[in-house]
C-alpha cells in the first residue's frame with residue numbers, strides 16, 4: 080500500500096526524517112511509536128502529501144503526490160495532530176461541509192456520525208466537545224469518503240483512558256470489518272502494543288526497530304523482571320544460580336532487589352524457596368514482562384514517555 | 386511607529402493652528418474683503434463659482450463657503466460639522482478684531498440640503514470603511530485562524546480545489562458586507578435623509594470592486610501569518626492608517642499637498658471618494674469606471690501575489 084524509500088526531510092539544520100525506507104502492505108495496522116520530536120508527524124504528513132520530502136520517494140498504491148494528487152486525496156483519509164474545527168459550527172454542519180468537499184451526500188455524514196457515536200452531539204458546537212469527542216469527529220471526517228488508507232496522527236494524545244478505549248475500539252472495528260489499512264502515530268506504548276499488528280519504533284527521524292510486539296521484545300528486550308523487597312541483604316552469588324538468571328539491576332529504592340530473568344514462571348519458585356531457606360521475609364513481590372519502554376531504553380538509553 | 390506618526394499628524398491638524406479651507410464666491414472682482422480673509426494666516430481661500438463651491442464642499446475640499454452678497458458676507462456651513470463651526474467662529478473673530486474691523490454685516494447660513502451636510506460626507510465614507518473592515522477582518526482573520534487551527538491543512542487534504550475555497554470566502558464575505566452596507570444605508574436614509582443621487586449601478590460596481598480589492602489584500606496579508614498576534618498586527622498595519630487618513634471622518638485635504646497626492650490613491654480613499662460622489666454629486670457609471678478598474682486591478686495583483694506565497698500548511 081505504502082512504499083517509502085530513502086525519505087528525508089530537513090528543517091534548516093535539523094533533519095526531522097532521515098533516509099527512511101518502509102513498506103506497508105495492504106490491510107496492515109501499523110503503529111509509528113516514538114517520543115516527541117521523533118519525526119512521526121513529519122513522516123505521516125509527507126505520506127499525506129502535506130509536506131514534500133527533500134529526498135526519496137513516496138508511493139501509495141503505486142501513485143505519487145506530484146502526478147496523482149487528486150486520486151490520492153480520494154484514497155487517503157487522515158486526521159492531523161490536534162485539528163480544531165470552526166468553533167460556532169455544529170458537528171453535523173462540520174461533517175456536511177467536509178462531505179461537500181468530497182462531493183458526498185449529506186446522508187453520508189449521518190452514517191459516519193453513527194460510526195463514531197456522535198449522533199447525540201449532532202447539534203453541538205465543536206468548541207463544546209470534549210477532547211475525545213473532538214477526536215472522534217476528526218476520525219469521522221477522515222472516514223467520510225471511505226478511504227482505503229487511514230493515517231492518524233496521535234489520535235488519543237491527551238485523552239483520558241476511557242475516551243482512549245473508545246477510539247481504540249473504533250479503530251479495531253475499522254481494521255477488522257472494513258479492511259482499512261491503518262497507520263497511526265503514538266507515543267503511548269500500550270496503544271501500539273494493544274492495537275497494532277506491526278510496530279515501527281522511531282527516534283531522531285530514523286527507524287530503530289520494526290516488527291510485531293513479540294518479535295520486537297524477543298529481539299531487543301528479552302527477559303522479564305522480578306522485583307521484591309526483603310529486610311535481609313541478598314547475595315549476588317546465590318541469585319545468580321537461579322534458573323534463567325540474566326542480570327541484577329540497580330534497584331529503585333534501598334531494600335529492593337531487581338532481577339532480570341528469562342522467564343519469571345520458571346525463576347520464581349526457586350527464588351521463593353531461596354528466600355524461605357534464608358528465612359528472609361518477603362515484603363513485596365512484583366513480576367512483569369518487558370515492555371516497549373524497556374526496549375526503547377535498551378536502544379537509546381532514554382525512556383519513551385516523559 | 387508609523388501609526389503614531391500618522392496619529393500625530395491628525396492631531397496636529399485638529400489643533401487651533403489647523404488650516405481653514407474656504408471657498409469664496411463673489412460676483413465682484415477681488416477686493417479688500419477678500420484681502421482681509423487672505424491675511425488670516427490659517428485661511429486657505431479658493432476662488433470659486435457657486436457650483437464649484439458646492440462641489441468643493443461636497444468633496445470635503447472646503448469646510449465653509451463664504452459668499453459676498455450685496456453688502457453682506459454670508460458664511461454657509463453645516464453647524465453639525467464641528468470643525469467647520471469652529472473655523473467659521475475663528476474667521477468671524479479675526480475679521481472683527483483689531484483696528485481695521487470689517488464694516489459690513491456677517492451672516493450665517495445653515496446648510497441643510499441633502500448631499501451637502503456633514504452626515505452626507507460621513508455616511509459614504511463609513512460604508513466604504515465597512516467594506517474594508519468586512520474583508521480585512523472577515524477574510525484575513527478567518528484564513529489565519531484556520532491556519533492556526535490546522536483547518537486549512539485539513540481542507541486542502543480533501544479533493545476540494547483551493548480556488549473554490551477562496552471563491553466561497555469571497556462570495557460569503559460579499560453577501561455579508563452587502564447586508565451590512567444596506568443596514569447602514571437604510572439607517573442613514575430614514576434617520577438623516579441621506580440619499581443616493583446617482584446611479585445605484587455605479588454603487589454596485591464600486592461595491593464589487595471594493596470587495597475584490599480588499600479581499601485580495603486580505604489574502605495577501607494572511608498568506609503567511611502563522612499566529613494571531615502577527616496576523617492582528619499585519620491587518621492593523623493596513624487597516625488603521627487607512628481608516629485615519631483616507632478621509633472617512635475628516636477630509637484628508639487638510640494634510641499637506643504632497644500627502645494628499647498620495648492619500649487620494651489609497652484604496653480606501655478611492656472607494657470612499659467615489660461612493661461619496663455617487664451619493665452626493667450624482668456621479669454616473671462612467672465616472673466610477675476608472676477607480677473601479679484600479680480597485681479591481683489592485684485586488685487581482687494582491688490575490689495572485691498572495692496565492693503565490695500562500696502557506697496552506
Ligand SMILES: Nc1ncnc2c1ncn2[C@@H]1O[C@H](COP(=O)(O)OP(=O)(O)O)[C@@H](O)[C@H]1O
Nearest residue numbers: 090093095113114115116117118119120121122
Ligand atoms: N515546521 C517545522 N519547522 C522546523 N522544525 C520542525 C517543524 N516541524 C517539526 N520540526 C522539528 O522536527 C522534529 C520532528 O518533529 P515531528 O515530526 O513533529 O515529531 P513528532 O511528531 O514525532 O513529535 C522536531 O525536532 C521538530 O521540532
Ligand SMILES: [Mg+2]
Nearest residue numbers: 119120160233
Ligand atoms: Mg507529532
